[in-house]
Amino acid sequence: MQPARFRIEWPSVLLHGLQVLAFCCVIAVFTTIIWPDPGYMRQLVFSNCIGMLTWLTIEFGRLLVPPEHCHRGPGSSSHGWPRGWRGLVLTAAGIAVGFLGGTRLAGLLLGDTIQARAHDPTLALLVTIAAGIVASFYFHARGRQAGLQADIAAAERDASQARLMLLQSQLEPHMLFNTLANLRALIGVDPAAAQRMLDHLDDFLRSTLAASRASSHPLAAEFERLRDYLALMAVRMGPRLAFELRLPDELGQQPVPPLLLQPLVENAIRHGLEPQRDGGRIDVSAAREGDRLVLEVHDTGAGFEPGAPPGPRVGPDGDVGSQGTGFGLVQLRERVASAYGDRGRVEIQSQPGAGTTVRIALPLSSPGWP
Amino acid sequence: MTTALIAEDEPLLAAALQAELARAWPELRVLAIAGDGASAVEQALALRPDVLFLDIRMPVMDGLDAAAELADRWDESGGPFPALAFVTAYDQYAVRAFETQALDYVLKPVRPERLARTVQRLRAARAGISATGSANEATVASDTSLQATAEQLHRLLAALQPATPGTAPALRQLPVGTPGSGGATIRMVPIDEVLYLQAADKYVRVVTADGEHLLRTPLKELLPQLDPQQFWQVHRAIVVRADAIDTVQRDEAGRLRLSLRGSAEWLAVSRLYAQRFKAM
Numbered sequence: 001m002q003p004a005r006f007r008i009e010w011p012s013v014l015l016h017g018l019q020v021l022a023f024c025c026v027i028a029v030f031t032t033i034i035w036p037d038p039g040y041m042r043q044l045v046f047s048n049c050i051g052m053l054t055w056l057t058i059e060f061g062r063l064l065v066p067p068e069h070c071h072r073g074p075g076s077s078s079h080g081w082p083r084g085w086r087g088l089v090l091t092a093a094g095i096a097v098g099f100l101g102g103t104r105l106a107g108l109l110l111g112d113t114i115q116a117r118a119h120d121p122t123l124a125l126l127v128t129i130a131a132g133i134v135a136s137f138y139f140h141a142r143g144r145q146a147g148l149q150a151d152i153a154a155a156e157r158d159a160s161q162a163r164l165m166l167l168q169s170q171l172e173p174h175m176l177f178n179t180l181a182n183l184r185a186l187i188g189v190d191p192a193a194a195q196r197m198l199d200h201l202d203d204f205l206r207s208t209l210a211a212s213r214a215s216s217h218p219l220a221a222e223f224e225r226l227r228d229y230l231a232l233m234a235v236r237m238g239p240r241l242a243f244e245l246r247l248p249d250e251l252g253q254q255p256v257p258p259l260l261l262q263p264l265v266e267n268a269i270r271h272g273l274e275p276q277r278d279g280g281r282i283d284v285s286a287a288r289e290g291d292r293l294v295l296e297v298h299d300t301g302a303g304f305e306p307g308a309p310p311g312p313r314v315g316p317d318g319d320v321g322s323q324g325t326g327f328g329l330v331q332l333r334e335r336v337a338s339a340y341g342d343r344g345r346v347e348i349q350s351q352p353g354a355g356t357t358v359r360i361a362l363p364l365s366s367p368g369w370p
Numbered sequence: 371m372t373t374a375l376i377a378e379d380e381p382l383l384a385a386a387l388q389a390e391l392a393r394a395w396p397e398l399r400v401l402a403i404a405g406d407g408a409s410a411v412e413q414a415l416a417l418r419p420d421v422l423f424l425d426i427r428m429p430v431m432d433g434l435d436a437a438a439e440l441a442d443r444w445d446e447s448g449g450p451f452p453a454l455a456f457v458t459a460y461d462q463y464a465v466r467a468f469e470t471q472a473l474d475y476v477l478k479p480v481r482p483e484r485l486a487r488t489v490q491r492l493r494a495a496r497a498g499i500s501a502t503g504s505a506n507e508a509t510v511a512s513d514t515s516l517q518a519t520a521e522q523l524h525r526l527l528a529a530l531q532p533a534t535p536g537t538a539p540a541l542r543q544l545p546v547g548t549p550g551s552g553g554a555t556i557r558m559v560p561i562d563e564v565l566y567l568q569a570a571d572k573y574v575r576v577v578t579a580d581g582e583h584l585l586r587t588p589l590k591e592l593l594p595q596l597d598p599q600q601f602w603q604v605h606r607a608i609v610v611r612a613d614a615i616d617t618v619q620r621d622e623a624g625r626l627r628l629s630l631r632g633s634a635e636w637l638a639v640s641r642l643y644a645q646r647f648k649a650m
Binding site: 276 | 385386478480
């Protein structure tokens with residue numbers, strides 16, 4: 001079912017093997033200090049047989065643990081260290097196999113009789129356990145670190161992808177050229193209004209470019225950008241668009257991810273108001289509810305079927321733009337999740353013909369809130 | 371006196387186009403400005419303008435669909451079909467298609483020199499119509515002009531299909547929802563049992579000999595996945611299985627309709643797709 005489960009990354013296995021080999025040589029020095037009698041070479045054989053068998057058992061034994069119980073490895077498909085008790089059991093099993101099998105194997109290699117094998121089995125076992133735990137912990141920590149680095153790299157990739165998509169949706173050519181067409185029309189009939197529109201466009205473009213770089217800005221700035229965008233759209237749509245923005249003064253400094261609400265307002269216009277002959281109205285509000293900041297974008301537009309769409313669909317899901325539930329909402333959920341984890345919530349209410357309300361609840365960020 | 375209708379949902383842009391037209395074509399009289407595709411069709415039918423400026427992206431019905439619907443409902447006996455000029459802010463595919471189909475278009479923001487060129491072409495087309503009209507062949511001329519426009523629109527819409535047929539493997543079965551199951555039960559309807567498909571809002575009605583089902587895929591997306599030999603589009607919203615067609619009739623106004631074996635319904639054939647049945 002999952003071919004990745006048994007995929008072995010030989011370069012990293014080889015590297016692990018060499019590290020174990022080196023570690024075993026050090027252990028042999030240590031055991032030679034405890035039992036100087038049989039000599040370093042003999043100790044080296046014992047140490048390596050035990051060490052290599054322990055390592056092989058753990059290295060390949062972890063492939064038997066289902067991937068969902070493992071930490072993520074350095075590559076996206078690689079199999080990391082097993083989590084929780086599975087990791088402990090695997091380590092214990094490796095040490096047991098290594099000690100029992102390794103001493104026997106070393107005995108065979110050196111041509112010993114069973115009686116002559118070990119000086120003090122208990123001490124030898126303790127040395128093996130200690131060495132096994134140290135080595136396992138080392139590989140475990142290394143693996144986790146590599147996994148974390150991979151996660152960070154993936155998150156950075158996702159974030160830049162998201163920024164690019166946001167930028168693309170903001171600078172949608174149809175919107176830009178229609179705005180320019182309106183500007184051209186206004187220059188002739190109402191130069192003062194044309195200047196105001198140009199200022200809004202200027203602010204809108206600047207903030208869009210800035211938002212693709214910054215990771216947060218004050219809520220007041222977010223509302224200013226919405227005002228720019230809605231003012232541009234109000235010139236274009238005339239009486240078909242009415243809007244109101246309500247931001248209580250005390251919430252203006254709350255930090256939010258830039259252009260968090262922007263795609264929602266854009267969706268409300270594009271999929272809610274534009275398909276309707278008479279347009280509609282958009283209300284954007286911020287409120288404090290307990291220890292949460294609640295942002296709401298409500299439109300009186302076309303709405304859509306809530307929840308899972310009834311009936312099946314055929315073919316590629318390439319209709320993100322036309323269906324109205326695509327980029328904006330998916331993107332919003334991802335952005336809220338990556339910025340706030342479980343403490344951020346996105347709720348959508350919609351009915352065909354009755355408009356759409358999107359509610360975002362975020363933790364308030366001022367610690368000393370009155 | 372030449373008359374025009376402007377269909378544009380943004381009031382400032384409609385006013386700007388009207389002002390530019392007043393400069394570029396002083397004898398043109400703008401009869402009305404429609405704010406969406408559906409009212410553009412109604413007003414065009416009522417006012418019968420000579421020229422129709424159609425914005426592509428409009429509420430309720432877009433400019434291309436409005437042109438197709440107008441071509442279907444236009445009564446040729448009352449005069450020639452209006453000359454069409456599409457207006458768009460940015461539609462690179464549409465613009466390419468307009469060029470290949472030799473349909474007039476203007477880009478927003480509208481520039482005087484570009485509009486002058488369109489006006490020149492529209493005037494020339496008008497002159498051609500009045501010339502044949504004075505030669506007492508008005509009916510014939512208007513018929514060919516409507517038919518020609520319908521065929522142009524047909525090719526235009528075909529060129530604007532999201533994917534060309536043949537790139538996706540033809541569907542063998544349609545997974546349809548069962549009424550009342552809330553999407554929990556899916557039935558597979560073999561494509562050969564389908565009589566016709568009809569776009570209804572965001573759904574497609576799948577009609578077979580034993581009943582009908584709903585498919586939540588827009589017809590525009592479904593079309594490229596159907597075998598064009600087996601399934602014929604006969605209307606903006608209707609696709610029939612060619613083998614199921616029983617009879618095709620022409621009414622007094624020259625409109626076609628067809629019936630299918632296994633169904634009592636008559637389906638309208640759009641002028642855009644009428645040339646399939648030219649032998650009749």
